[in-house]
Amino acid sequence: MGQIKEIVRLDRLLANSGYGTRAEVKAMIHAGEVSVNGNSAPRVDDHVNLSKDRIEVCGQLLKVSIHTCYMMNKPAGYVCSSKGGPHATVFDLMEEKDRGKRLGGELSIVGRLDVDTEGLLILTTDGELNHRLTSPKYHIPKSYFVRLENPVSAEKQEQYIQAVAKGVEIPPEDHEPGALCRGGKLEWESGVTCRLTIYEGLYHEVKRIFKALGNQVVFLKRVGMNNLVLDEKLAPGEYRELSEKELSALTLTNAIL
Ligand code: URA
Numbered sequence: 001m002g003q004i005k006e007i008v009r010l011d012r013l014l015a016n017s018g019y020g021t022r023a024e025v026k027a028m029i030h031a032g033e034v035s036v037n038g039n040s041a042p043r044v045d046d047h048v049n050l051s052k053d054r055i056e057v058c059g060q061l062l063k064v065s066i067h068t069c070y071m072m073n074k075p076a077g078y079v080c081s082s083k084g085g086p087h088a089t090v091f092d093l094m095e096e097k098d099r100g101k102r103l104g105g106e107l108s109i110v111g112r113l114d115v116d117t118e119g120l121l122i123l124t125t126d127g128e129l130n131h132r133l134t135s136p137k138y139h140i141p142k143s144y145f146v147r148l149e150n151p152v153s154a155e156k157q158e159q160y161i162q163a164v165a166k167g168v169e170i171p172p173e174d175h176e177p178g179a180l181c182r183g184g185k186l187e188w189e190s191g192v193t194c195r196l197t198i199y200e201g202l203y204h205e206v207k208r209i210f211k212a213l214g215n216q217v218v219f220l221k222r223v224g225m226n227n228l229v230l231d232e233k234l235a236p237g238e239y240r241e242l243s244e245k246e247l248s249a250l251t252l253t254n255a256i257l
Contacts, residue, residue, distance in 0.1 A: 006051055008103065010036065011044040016103045017064065018241075019057060022088050033058050065102035067126040069247055070230070074121040075236035080112035087115055090123070093237050110134060111142065111225070113200050119145070119221035120230040122250065123239075129251060139182070141201040143224035144206050149216040151191040159184045160213055164196065164215065170208035183207060195223070208245075 014025035016035065026044045028034055035056045036042045048055060055062040072090060074080075079087045090109065091099045094135040099107060104125030110133045113121055124130055133140050152160060162249040172178045184198040198205055207217045223230050234240065242250065 007047050007049055009044075010034070010042055010046045010048050010055075013048060013050075013055070013064070014057070014062075015097065016060065017062060018097075018160055021097055028057070030064055031049065064103070067124060067129070068102045068107065069122065069124040069126065069129070069242045069250070070098070070107070070239045071231060071234070071242055071246070072121040072123060072239035073230060073232075073234040073236050074113055074118055074222075076116045076118050079115050079252055080109045080121065090121060094239060098239075113222060114204065115218070117220045117222065118236060120228070121222070122225060122228075122242075131190075133250070136182075136200040136202075140201075140226050141197050141199055141224070142222060143195060143197045145219075145221045145223050146194050146196055146206060146210070146217055147219035148192045148194070148210060149218045150214075152188075152192070157188045157191075160194075161188075163213060164209065168209045169213050170205065170212050172201070173204055173208055176203040180184060181205060184209075197224075 011022055011025050011029065012157060014020075014028070016020045019025050019028065029042060029044050032040050034040070036043060036046065036048055037054050049065070050064050055064075072093065074090055075093075077087060078090045078093065079085065081089050082091060083089070083246045086199075091107075102125045105127070107123045107125055108130055110122035110130050111126055113119070113145070122133070132138055167183045168181050170179055170181055179202055181202065182199050184196060186197075187195045188194065196209070198209075202208075206220055210217050228242075228246055229249075231240075
């Protein structure tokens, strides 16, 4: 993980804390809306110490959080990559001021979703958090809503549940070798729709599990990660910062072994 800088330029700090573009925060500083340790006429290029200085904006104490963590409702048709290609990337859905370099560094994607997969996508500057949520050794639950191509009878549904609980042997795909998935949890909603919770995040894991069971995924949406659930009020393509409570749901749970 990159070193966190404690001494930062005032205008950069405000812009990275969501107060507007660099030009907008400069205007706020010039208008006397920002004070540093009681000085209400700081310069835009003054440097402030994040662990010592008291910064107020319009009389409100600035609470500096070094890292940024967003929840996005990813739509189909966007790739989880910072590089362009035939498809637009999830970063193209973000405003310039949000996707740029932040106090905590560059934003990165936590656990990629396929181009045709929708739903909960986390983007954070916190590399350590990213590692804890994606490394298979921490067994973080990821839940998906799945629609299948072929209807599954009640009897077969039970077989799918047992197979998933035991751990499905998935076939090789593209450059990835076959693997034995760790046991997961499957709950049926209808003959073709179900919720699957898995604990690893292997390449195309959900699609490969159902392929191994003789079916095919026709719609896939991630709805939860750890104890965090997708905010369904976010329309596809929308994103917002996580609240403190949501951040705890994502990070501080007994799911992290
Ligand atoms: N499993 C898949 O097959 N695709 C995804 O996008 C996520 C999990």
